[in-house]
Amino acid sequence: MDFTLRVWRQADPKAKGRFQTYEAKDISPDTSFLEMLDLINERLVAEGAEPIAFDSDCREGICGTCCLVINGHPHGRLHGCTICELRMRHFQDRETLSIEPIRARAFPIIKDLIVDRSALDRIIQAGGYVSINTGSAPEAASIPVTKEKAERAMDAAACIGCGACVASCKNAAAMLFTSARISHLALLPQGEVEWKRRAIELVRAMDKAGFGYCSNEGECEKHCPKEIKLTNIARMNRHFLLASLMENE
Numbered sequence: 001m002d003f004t005l006r007v008w009r010q011a012d013p014k015a016k017g018r019f020q021t022y023e024a025k026d027i028s029p030d031t032s033f034l035e036m037l038d039l040i041n042e043r044l045v046a047e048g049a050e051p052i053a054f055d056s057d058c059r060e061g062i063c064g065t066c067c068l069v070i071n072g073h074p075h076g077r078l079h080g081c082t083i084c085e086l087r088m089r090h091f092q093d094r095e096t097l098s099i100e101p102i103r104a105r106a107f108p109i110i111k112d113l114i115v116d117r118s119a120l121d122r123i124i125q126a127g128g129y130v131s132i133n134t135g136s137a138p139e140a141a142s143i144p145v146t147k148e149k150a151e152r153a154m155d156a157a158a159c160i161g162c163g164a165c166v167a168s169c170k171n172a173a174a175m176l177f178t179s180a181r182i183s184h185l186a187l188l189p190q191g192e193v194e195w196k197r198r199a200i201e202l203v204r205a206m207d208k209a210g211f212g213y214c215s216n217e218g219e220c221e222k223h224c225p226k227e228i229k230l231t232n233i234a235r236m237n238r239h240f241l242l243a244s245l246m247e248n249e
Contacts, residue, residue, distance in 0.1 A: 001027045001093045005040065007052055008100040009112055017109070019098065029089035033076070034059060034066060036088055053112035059084040061225065064162030068113055069100045074164035074223045082162065082225045102167035106174070106210045119209035120161050120177060126205035127198045128181040130190050149187050156184035158226040165220035165228075171212030176220040178206045179236035180228050186239060196246060199239035 003024040010017030027036055034056050041051035055065040066083040070076040076086050091097065099113065107115040145153075159180035166174050182199055185191030191198070214220075214233055221230050 001029055001088055001091075003027060003036075003088070003091065003094070004096040006096065006098040007113070009052070010109055012111060013108055019100075027088050029087065031088045032059070032084060033070075033086040033088065034084050053110075053114050055114050056084060061085045062160060064160030067102050067162040067164050067167070069102055069167055071098050074102060074167040075162070075225050079222075080225060080227050082160075085225075102163050104163070104166045104172035104211070106172065107163060107166065115163075117161070117163050119211070120163065120174065122209060123174065123178055123202055123205045124161075124181060127194070127201035128185070130185060130194065132190070132193055143189050145188060153184045153187040156180040156187070156228065156232055159184075159224075159228050160226060162225065164223045164225060166211065168219040168223040169212065169214075170217060170219070171215055173214045173220070174206050174209070174211040175214040175233050175236065176224060176228055176230070178202050179232035182236045182239060183232040186235070195239055196243035199236065199243045200247065203236070203240045 005022045005024055006019045007022060008017055009020045022040055024036055024040060027039070031039075034054070037052060037054060044051045054068065057063045057065045059066070061082040061084060064082070067074060068083050070083075075081060075083050076090070078086060078090050101107075101109055101113045101115045103115075106119040107117055109115050157180070159177060161177060163174075163177075165176035166172050182195075182202055185198065186195045216230075218230060221228065
């Protein structure tokens with residue numbers, strides 16, 4: 001398979017970026033998208049040119065570092081799939097692919113396709129954890145959790161923090177990510193104790209990071225590779241409102 005790649009190149013955060021065209025020839029349909037970029041980089045290095053900088057780690061769809069925008073779609077147009085899980089057979093032979101970083105004010109570009117997503121880490125650091133000292137691990141069956149709540153909590157916990165929700169939102173909102181962090185803890189007995197503090201501190205950290213607000217477009221859910229649901233945002237808004245009212249009493 002042959003492809004024409006239009007890749008965003010930017011030397012550093014202050015440099016002016018541009019799209020640069022590369023030809024990818026004789027690519028196996030079974031090659032992953034990141035492996036295809038590796039092949040392009042091997043050729044560039046052999047030619048003495050600067051390789052394309054991009055993020056990757058696990059290459060198994062569980063870490064979220066590989067988030068790129070392909071032809072305007074975060075993680076590409078295949079639903080429920082990360083970039084590293086894409087195979088070149090998911091594209092058309094001789095197709096032109098525009099590859100760029102996820103774009104948001106809270107995600108400054110570091111180089112080429114790499115952005116600084118530490119804003120998401122700061123949201124978690126603001127309170128996206130359980131801080132209650134429970135001593136040694138209790139017997140698993142000692143705290144009953146209904147199957148429905150356990151499944152909803154696990155579905156929310158599947159978020160990998162890739163930033164696709166931010167990139168797909170016209171307001172660059174991180175509410176799907178933040179609400180997933182709030183939901184997966186608040187739905188479980190261990191996290192219910194701190195639900196008020198968590199809702200307030202995570203939402204405030206999200207606002208401080210410069211993310212926009214949700215306008216219920218649904219693009220975040222559509223492009224989320226782990227299919228996190230919008231119902232988590234409704235839960236977050238409800239928790240934040242109640243916690244704010246109780247805080248002001």
